Each structure stands twice: as structure tokens, then as C-alpha cells.
Amino acid sequence: MSAHASDTHLEDHAHDHGHHHKETFITKYIFSQDHKMISKQYLITGLIMGVIGIAMSLLFRMQIAWPGESFKTFEVLLGKWAPDGVMDPNIYLALVTIHGTIMVFFVLTQGLSGTFSNLLIPLQIGARDMASGFMNMVSYWLFFVSSIIMVISLFVEAGPAAAGWTIYPPLSALPQAQGGSGLGMTLWLVSMAIFIASSLLGSLNYVVTVINLRTKGMSMTRLPLTIWAFFVTAIIGIVSFPVLLSAALLLIMDRSFGTSFFLSDIFIQGEVLHYQGGSPVLFEHLFWFLGHPEVYIVLLPALGITSEIIATNSRKPIFGYRAMVASILAIAFLSTIVWGHHMFVSGMNPFLGSVFTFTTLLIAIPSAVKAFNYITTLWKGNLQLNPAMLFSIGLVSTFITGGLTGIILGDSALDINVHDTYFVVAHFHLVMGISALYGMFAGIYHWYPKMFGTMMNKNLGYIHFWITAICAYGVFFPMHFVGMAGVPRRYYTNTNFPMFDDLTNVQVVMTVFALIAGAAQLIFAWNFVHSIFYGKKAPQNPWNSNTIEWTTPVEHIHGNWPGAIPEVHRWAYDYSKTNEDGEYVIPGQDFVPQTVPLQENEEELNH
Amino acid sequence: MTALLTIIVLLLVAIAIWQMTKIFELSQSGSDDSQIANDKDNKINGYLMFGFLIFIYLLTIYSFYAWGDVILGTPASEHGPQYDNLMGISMALIFFVQIVTQALLYFFAYKYRGQVGKKALFYADNDKLEFIWTIIPVVVLAGLILYGLFTWTTLMDIDEEEGDPIIIELYAQQFNWKARYAGDDNVLGQANVRLIDINKNNVIGIDEADSYGEDDIVSQTELHLPVGRKVIFKMRSQDVLHSAYMPHFRAQMNCVPGMITQFSFTPTITTEEMRLDPDISEKVQKINKIRAERRANGDDNADAWEFDYVLLCNKICGSSHYNMQMKIVVESQEEFDAWLDGQQTFKETIASAE
Ligand code: HEM
Ligand SMILES: [Cu+2]
Numbered sequence: 001m002s003a004h005a006s007d008t009h010l011e012d013h014a015h016d017h018g019h020h021h022k023e024t025f026i027t028k029y030i031f032s033q034d035h036k037m038i039s040k041q042y043l044i045t046g047l048i049m050g051v052i053g054i055a056m057s058l059l060f061r062m063q064i065a066w067p068g069e070s071f072k073t074f075e076v077l078l079g080k081w082a083p084d085g086v087m088d089p090n091i092y093l094a095l096v097t098i099h100g101t102i103m104v105f106f107v108l109t110q111g112l113s114g115t116f117s118n119l120l121i122p123l124q125i126g127a128r129d130m131a132s133g134f135m136n137m138v139s140y141w142l143f144f145v146s147s148i149i150m151v152i153s154l155f156v157e158a159g160p161a162a163a164g165w166t167i168y169p170p171l172s173a174l175p176q177a178q179g180g181s182g183l184g185m186t187l188w189l190v191s192m193a194i195f196i197a198s199s200l201l202g203s204l205n206y207v208v209t210v211i212n213l214r215t216k217g218m219s220m221t222r223l224p225l226t227i228w229a230f231f232v233t234a235i236i237g238i239v240s241f242p243v244l245l246s247a248a249l250l251l252i253m254d255r256s257f258g259t260s261f262f263l264s265d266i267f268i269q270g271e272v273l274h275y276q277g278g279s280p281v282l283f284e285h286l287f288w289f290l291g292h293p294e295v296y297i298v299l300l301p302a303l304g305i306t307s308e309i310i311a312t313n314s315r316k317p318i319f320g321y322r323a324m325v326a327s328i329l330a331i332a333f334l335s336t337i338v339w340g341h342h343m344f345v346s347g348m349n350p351f352l353g354s355v356f357t358f359t360t361l362l363i364a365i366p367s368a369v370k371a372f373n374y375i376t377t378l379w380k381g382n383l384q385l386n387p388a389m390l391f392s393i394g395l396v397s398t399f400i401t402g403g404l405t406g407i408i409l410g411d412s413a414l415d416i417n418v419h420d421t422y423f424v425v426a427h428f429h430l431v432m433g434i435s436a437l438y439g440m441f442a443g444i445y446h447w448y449p450k451m452f453g454t455m456m457n458k459n460l461g462y463i464h465f466w467i468t469a470i471c472a473y474g475v476f477f478p479m480h481f482v483g484m485a486g487v488p489r490r491y492y493t494n495t496n497f498p499m500f501d502d503l504t505n506v507q508v509v510m511t512v513f514a515l516i517a518g519a520a521q522l523i524f525a526w527n528f529v530h531s532i533f534y535g536k537k538a539p540q541n542p543w544n545s546n547t548i549e550w551t552t553p554v555e556h557i558h559g560n561w562p563g564a565i566p567e568v569h570r571w572a573y574d575y576s577k578t579n580e581d582g583e584y585v586i587p588g589q590d591f592v593p594q595t596v597p598l599q600e601n602e603e604e605l606n607h
Numbered sequence: 608m609t610a611l612l613t614i615i616v617l618l619l620v621a622i623a624i625w626q627m628t629k630i631f632e633l634s635q636s637g638s639d640d641s642q643i644a645n646d647k648d649n650k651i652n653g654y655l656m657f658g659f660l661i662f663i664y665l666l667t668i669y670s671f672y673a674w675g676d677v678i679l680g681t682p683a684s685e686h687g688p689q690y691d692n693l694m695g696i697s698m699a700l701i702f703f704v705q706i707v708t709q710a711l712l713y714f715f716a717y718k719y720r721g722q723v724g725k726k727a728l729f730y731a732d733n734d735k736l737e738f739i740w741t742i743i744p745v746v747v748l749a750g751l752i753l754y755g756l757f758t759w760t761t762l763m764d765i766d767e768e769e770g771d772p773i774i775i776e777l778y779a780q781q782f783n784w785k786a787r788y789a790g791d792d793n794v795l796g797q798a799n800v801r802l803i804d805i806n807k808n809n810v811i812g813i814d815e816a817d818s819y820g821e822d823d824i825v826s827q828t829e830l831h832l833p834v835g836r837k838v839i840f841k842m843r844s845q846d847v848l849h850s851a852y853m854p855h856f857r858a859q860m861n862c863v864p865g866m867i868t869q870f871s872f873t874p875t876i877t878t879e880e881m882r883l884d885p886d887i888s889e890k891v892q893k894i895n896k897i898r899a900e901r902r903a904n905g906d907d908n909a910d911a912w913e914f915d916y917v918l919l920c921n922k923i924c925g926s927s928h929y930n931m932q933m934k935i936v937v938e939s940q941e942e943f944d945a946w947l948d949g950q951q952t953f954k955e956t957i958a959s960a961e
């Protein structure tokens with residue numbers, strides 16, 4: 001099973017790593033250029049941002065369920081924004097805005113992609129590190145700085161950005177229109193600009209690494225689906241993030257230098273502003289040109305992670321490897337031409353609406369293929385229900401539930417009456433938020449042994465999963481009904497006029513589920529931290545997996561493999577493969593690692 | 608009170624979690640602390656998977672039973688039934704797919720839970736199967752797209768020449784709505800926010816030099832619509848984005864500063880008639896019961912409610928976004944004419960301001 005020494009260059013490299021350059025605390029833990037350490041840095045930063053983001057959602061959910069009620073918690077956490085413990089409408093909007101921003105960008109883009117692309121790309125393709133360790137380090141530190149700026153913006157005198165995570169101008173451009181559009185929005189924009197730089201550096205690195213640094217035998221068609229997903233995600237990021245950057249820059253110009261890209265004919269607080277000729281709809285186009293691919297940037301890595309985990313734990317090959325790759329590519333391509341479905345009633349030409357309906361419903365097809373392939377992979381498997389596997393199955397479930405309502409929202413005619421209502425909030429939380437979060441949890445449970453060299457406690461993992469699974473549906477399933485009742489999103493209270501009074505009890509049910517879900521994450525937090533120090537020491541290949549990251553030693557070393565990099569002889573999914581006689585290819589073992597050469601009388605699959 | 612309740616609930620949950628760890632731990636056979644799922648874990652979680660499937664079904668059924676009646680009910684516009692029909696078909700379809708796929712997913716998770724010594728089936732590909740489940744969504748979605756696009760294009764094809772429409776401007780600002788009627792000539796006078804003159808009570812910037820504007824009528828309180836007559840709304844905003852959302856009419860369009868957007872529908876049910884609609888009157892009764900309870904508790908926002916159509920703002924627009932609304936009254940042509948006659952024209956407004 002051991003690697004073949006094949007490539008003299010690689011040998012040399014390994015030799016290099018023999019006499020180690022001295023590492024100080026700073027170069028090892030802080031300004032590290034090692035992808036494994038950087039991955040941990042991403043994860044921990046992402047999780048901390050996640051705590052902030054989720055805590056915010058609990059606060060505003062309490063306000064929706066018990067509008068105008070006084071809570072000690074509000075008074076303590078929100079200070080002057082909750083006089084006598086009653087939440088102020090402005091801070092409600094700010095909480096919603098920052099919650100959305102943090103969850104989408106900080107947790108599920110860099111927290112998820114940054115962690116697992118960094119950890120797995122070199123380890124699964126057989127590389128000593130990323131193409132550029134230095135760029136990788138810079139990318140993380142930019143992410144860190146942008147996180148800090150985003151958090152600082154919460155403490156601004158006039159309030160943090162509060163125009164929704166989509167920051168549509170003119171609301172986001174005019175401090176006269178909203179307190180949060182002053183310094184708060186400036187910091188938001190600066191933070192996001194730095195974030196985009198971080199994301200671009202990271203993505204370029206991932207793409208180059210996957211293209212150039214694959215070990216001998218690791219052809220593109222032998223790549224694990226995780227790598228395919230990270231690779232394509234990085235490409236979408238490179239294509240679409242610059243557009244958001246340009247939108248942000250133009251918005252900064254409108255705000256600070258008096259240009260009129262997005263503003264025109266405005267009369268506010270008794271005076272006419274000078275802006276003339278710009279269009280807010282232009283901003284919407286630019287924003288969603290990133291914004292829609294962004295949801296796939298969030299989702300594809302999660303799907304890649306679960307593909308790997310479902311195959312491993314089903315002890316079966318992933319069903320339809322080629323179809324899975326093709327659907328990733330199709331989704332990536334289509335995701336760049338569907339942005340207009342967020343703008344059916346924005347005032348853009350209705351003919352465009354028809355085009356976007358068409359492309360949007362097209363994207364349902366590769367998504368459906370993925371769901372079917374996951375289900376077929378489970379069929380006749382020998383399912384090892386580890387916590388990572390449970391979260392992966394949970395992902396398939398929420399991905400289907402949330403994806404199906406996309407058929408309604410993507411239909412321009414139907415979108416008219418549910419656009420911007422809670423129906424949308426329910427839809428995107430299930431399909432993107434919860435699904436990607438499950439993917440992230442699955443990845444953490446699965447690769448924790450690789451990251452920290454210890455095992456997480458499985459029982460706490462099970463409890464974490466089951467409570468989270470029940471509560472996620474408990475929060476977001478009833479929310480569809482609220483949307484169908486016509487309740488607009490981003491409303492500070494729904495009881496200011498009588499029309500929605502009959503919804504108060506649904507709102508309370510959802511909030512109670514949300515609070516329980518939030519509490520359940522504490523179990524995870526404890527398990528995560530405790531296992532780093534006191535977890536059982538991990539075996540080298542705990543899940544009996546085929547991919548080559550499990551051939552590296554449990555203790556992290558610089559350069560990943562102590563000797564030569566192993567050569568790869570097969571794809572990653574030879575689980576339970578048998579010979580003609582019905583015996584496993586390697587007798588007594590239901591998996592064949594990628595490093596094992598083709599055996600005698602073994603048939604190679606043509607994939 | 609509720610705070611106390613939440614604390615109790617959270618406490619109970621914490622205890623439940625603690626108990627559950629105990630159960631899971633006790634169920635583990637002896638000394639296996641590998642933290643990797645063993646047969647027992649597979650069995651317990653396999654059964655839980657099946658239980659979860661039942662949970663999803665029950666949640667769905669319960670949601671329909673408990674909250675099925677909160678949805679909007681009878682549509683009040685001509686295209687409304689068509690909209691609801693398309694919604695009904697799409698919903699039926701996605702519920703069918705949801706029920707089947709979730710069943711397969713969780714049933715497989717239960718049925719094929721792992722056991723030591725069991726052999727999984729090496730099954731990597733089946734082109735025929737994949738072809739089938741690619742082509743089925745293609746066909747079904749093609750049908751939905753065609754129906755949807757047909758509805759959409761008829762709705763968005765706004766023709767001012769056809770069917771004697773009445774032209775009304777909806778004017779949005781932080782945080783209220785105004786409606787401008789075109790008057791006898793049914794042509795709106797030119798307007799721009801630069802022409803706003805508060806001293807002259809020209810609050811929405813109608814051009815005084817444009818004679819079409821003289822007979823325009825601005826309503827700041829209510830939006831009246833004649834039943835059975837096509838309305839073309841022209842939307843404007845003076846400050847930030849807003850969205851004119853009239854849920855009972857299945858109508859929505861954003862209001863964009865610097866640009867005029869439009870939407871059109873024909874109201875078919877007067878406010879009076881709608882109050883008698885079984886769905887609506889049941890909803891009103893339910894709400895009034897809730898409000899009566901609140902009144903009994905000394906809450907001030909608790910007067911009995913009488914149904915009215917509303918125009919809501921549905922695009923985040925600032926601190927009072929949640930309260931940016933206007934009452935819509937749908938009435939007979941005669942009532943409408945009488946109401947309109949009682950309003951001041953723009954010319955009169957300006958004259959009285961001077
Ligand atoms: C405990 C879990 C969560 C709860 C209870 C929750 C709840 C909510 C609610 C009720 C809203 C809508 C507020 C409104 O429109 O008035 C919202 C907005 C949002 N949430 Fe979550 N959420 C949770 C987790 C997540 C996750 C995991 C994501 C990741 C994608 C996410 C992303 C967003 C986004 C993008 C918005 C829109 C923000 C905006 O309107 O500007 N949320 N959340
Ligand atoms: Cu989209």
C-alpha cells in the first residue's frame with residue numbers, strides 16, 4: 001500500500017524538508033504559510049463569526065415573535081439601541097443586515113471554502129502545499145482584517161449598515177435616509193472590498209494548485225468530487241467577485257465623491273439632491289451578477305464535501321461520477337446567467353424576466369440530477385451513520401426541500417406575489433443556509449481527525465445533529481406559510497396593523513425552535529473545543545477512506561508526506577469493489593485506496 | 608412572563624440533552640470508545656432516520672392543519688385566479704416530488720444502515736437511469752415554463768390603448784404612499800421631484816406649466832379603485848427604493864427613484880363584497896378573537912378589525928418600512944366618481960395655497 005518512489009524531483013523536495021528551517025511561534029501559528037494551519041485559522045475565524053451571526057438572528061427572531069416586548073437580553077447586548085429593553089427598529093434592520101452578511105460571506109464563503117479548500121486541495125491531490133504559501137497567508141490575513149472591520153462597524157455611533165445584505169442604493173448611499181448608511185456603511189464597504197481581495201487571492205491559488213500540482217497519476221477524472229467542487233467554486237468566485245467589487249467602488253464614489261452612478265432625482269428631508277441620471281436598477285444587476293453565483297459559491301463546496309462523505313460512509317462509489325462532475329460544471333455555468341430572477345419586479349424590461357425564468361428553471365435540472373444521484377448512492381449501501389454522514393443526509397434533505405420552492409420563485413409570474421416575503425426567506429435558508437451549514441458541519445466532523453489529530457465525541461455529534469435537524473425544519477417549514485400570507489420580510493413588527501395578527505402563534509413557534517437550535521450549537525462548540533485537547537487520539541484512517549489525505553501521518557508535518565508523495569493509480573471511489581468471484585479486490589477489506597495499483601484480474605472502470 | 612417561559616423551555620431542553628447523552632452512552636457496548644459508528648449506532652440512527660421521515664410528514668400535515676388558513680385567500684383581480692391556479696399546480700407538483708424523494712432518502716438511510724460483514728453493492732453508473740431522471744425534470748419544467756411565461760407576458764404587456772384603463776400614479780416616499788389620479792383627461796401631468804414646492808402644497812412635484820396636470824388629483828390617505836375597470840399604475844419614488852405590494856390582487860412592482868415603473872390589473876371584487884367572502888370573514892373573525900383577548904389584557908393596539916385591502920411597502924426602505932401602508936378601497940364606478948368629485952384638483956390645491 002505504500003507509495004512508489006517515482007519522481008526524482010519530488011524526492012528532492014522531500015529531502016529538502018528533512019533539515020527543517022527553524023519555526024518560531026509566530027511563523028507556526030500566526031503568520032503561517034502552511035495550508036493546514038491556514039485552514040484551521042479560517043475555520044476558527046469563521047466559527048467565531050458564525051457565533052455572532054447566529055446570535056443576531058436569535059435576537060431579531062425574539063423581536064418578531066414578541067414584538068415590542070422588553071427583554072433584559074436586549075438591554076444588555078444592544079445597549080442604547082434597546083432603551084428599556086425594547087428593540088429599536090433601526091437596530092432590527094441592522095441586525096438582519098449584518099446577520100445576512102456574516103452568514104453568507106464570512107461563515108459560508110470563507111469559513112467553509114477557505115477551511116476545506118485549504119485543507120483538502122493539497123492533501124487530496126497530493127501536493128506538499130498550495131502553489132503559493134505566501135499568497136495563501138495574505139489571503140487569510142485579509143479575511144481576518146475584513147472580519148475585524150465588520151465587527152468594529154457594529155459599534156459605530158449612528159449604527160451599523162442597515163440596508164439589507166443586498167445594500168441597494170439609494171438607501172445605502174444616503175445617510176439622510178438611514179443612520180446606518182453613514183460611517184456604518186462605509187465600514188461595511190471597506191470590509192467587503194478587503195474580503196473580496198482575500199477571496200480572489202485564495203481562489204487563484206486554489207485554481208493554480210489544482211491545475212499544476214497534482215501528483216503522478218491524479219488525472220482530472222480521478223479527482224475526488226470535493227476537489228472538483230472547490231476548483232469550480234474558485235473559478236466562479238474569480239469571475240463574479242470582481243463585479244461586486246466594481247459595484248462597491250461605484251457606490252463608494254456616489255457616496256463620497258458626488259458621482260451619480262446609481263442615483264437620480266432624489267428629494268429627501270426637504271431638499272433636492274444634485275444626483276441626476278443614475279439608476280438603482282444598474283446596481284441591482286451588478287450586485288446579483290455576483291449575488292447569485294455567490295449562493296453556489298456557498299453551496300458547491302458543501303455538495304462536494306457531502307459527495308465524498310456519502311460515498312465513504314455508504315461504502316459505495318458515488319453514483320454517476322461523470323454526471324456529478326457535469327452537473328457541477330453545468331450549475332457553475334448557468335449560475336452566471338440567472339441573476340435576473342432576483343429582479344423580476346425591479347422595473348427591468350419584462351422580456352428579460354422571461355429569459356431569466358427560462359435559465360433559472362434550467363438550473364433546476366443539474367440540481368435534480370445531483371439529488372437523485374445522492375439517493376441512489378445510499379441504495380444498497382452499508383451505511384456507516386457517523387455524525388458527518390448524518391449531516392450529509394440532512395443536507396440532501398434540506399437541499400431538496402429548499403430547492404423545490406425555487407421552482408416557484410424562479411417563475412416570474414409566481415414571483416410577483418411572493419417576492420421579498422418570508423417565502424423567500426424560508427426558501428433560501430433551506431436551500432443555501434442550512435444546506436451549506438450542514439455541509440460545513442459534515443466536513444468538520446469528517447476531517448476533524450485530519451485537522452487536529454483527535455476524534456470528536458460521536459454521541460455529542462449525534463445529539464447535535466438530531467436537535468439541529470428537527471429545529472431547522474421547525475423554523476423554516478412554517479415560514480413558508482407566513483410568506484404565503486403575504487408578510488413582507490425585513491419588517492420590524494408584523495402587528496402594527498391587524499392584517500397579520502393571526503400569525504403571531506406561528507412566529508412564536510418558529511422562534512422557540514430557533515432558540516433551541518441556537519442552544520444546540522453550544523453542544524457542538526463544547527465538543528469542538530474539548531476534543532482538541534482531550535479527544536481520543538485519531539487513527540490514521542478512521543473512516544476507511546480511499547482518498548490520499550489519509551495516507552499522511554496524523555501528526556502534521558511541513559510538506560505533508562514524510563517521504564515521497566504517493567502515486568495515484570485509480571479514482572477515489574473503489575468502495576466494496578469485488579472481483580469476478582465476488583471477493584473484495586483486497587481480501588477482507590471493503591475499500592481500495594487510490595494509492596493501490598490495479599490488482600491482477602481486476603477490471604478497471606472506465607470513468 | 609414569556610421570558611420566564613423561554614428560560615424554562617431552555618432549561619428543559621438542556622436537561623433533555625443531558626439525558627440523551629446518558630442514553631447514547633449507556634447504549635454503547637462496553638469499552639468501544641473509538642468514536643466511529645458501530646452497529647449499535649447505525650441501528651439507533653437508522654431508526655431515528657425513519658422517525659425523522661415521519662416527523663417531516665407530521666410537521667407538514669400539522670402546518671396545514673394549524674396554519675393552512677393564514678394564506679391570502681380569494682384573489683381580487685382578474686388575473687388572480689390564473690395566478691392562483693399556476694401556484695396550485697406548481698405546489699401540487701413540488702409536494703409530490705417532496706413526499707417521494709424524502710421518503711426514498713430517509714427510507715434508504717434506515718433500510719441500509721450498516722452492519723459488520725454486510726456487503727454494499729458496487730454500483731457506479733447507469734446511463735439509462737440517469738437519462739430518465741434528467742429528461743423527466745426537463746419535460747415537466749418545460750410545461751411549467753410555458754404556462755408561467757404565458758401568464759407573465761399577458762400580465763406585463765401593458766397597453767394603454769386597450770380597454771379604457773384608468774391611469775393612476777403611485778408615489779412612494781419614506782414612509783407613506785400617495786396616489787395621483789389623472790383627472791378628466793386621463794393623462795397625468797409631467798412631474799419631477801425637482802418641482803416639489805411644499806409652500807404651494809405641491810408635494811409630489813407636478814409641473815405647474817403642464818396643462819395636463821391641472822385636473823390631476825392627489826390622494827394622501829386612501830387609494831380608491833373602481834371595480835371591473837382596468838387600472839394602469841405608474842410608480843414613482845422620491846427618495847429610496849420602495850415596492851408597491853398589493854397582495855390581495857397578486858400585484859407587486861418596485862418604485863425606483865429616477866424612473867417610472869408600471870403594473871396593471873383589473874380589480875374584480877369590491878371591498879364590501881370581499882368582507883362577505885367566507886375565507887376572509889373567517890380570517891377576520893379569528894383575528895378579532897385574538898384582538899379581543901388582547902383588549903381584555905389592556906393592550907392598546909387591539910380594536911376590532913374590519914377587512915380592507917392594503918398597499919404595503921415590500922422593499923426595505925428605512926426605520927418605518929414596516930408601517931408604510933395605505934388603505935385600498937374598491938367600489939362601484941358611481942361611488943368612485945362621487946369620491947373623486949369630493950377631492951381637490953391640483954389647480955385648486957395650488958390656488959388655495961396662495
Ligand atoms: C439559527 C439559524 C437562523 C435563523 C433563525 C435565521 C433567521 C433569519 C430570518 C428570520 C431572516 C429574515 C429577517 C427579515 O427579512 O426580516 C434572516 C435573514 C437572512 N439570513 Fe438567516 N437565519 C439563520 C441562519 C442563517 C444562515 C445559516 C444563513 C446563511 C446563508 C442565513 C442567511 C441569511 C440572509 C442572507 C438573510 C437576509 C438578510 C437580509 O434580509 O438582508 N441565515 N435570517
Ligand atoms: Cu439567485
Ligand SMILES: [Cu+2]
Pocket residue numbers: 779780781782848849850920921922923924928931
Ligand atoms: Cu417603503
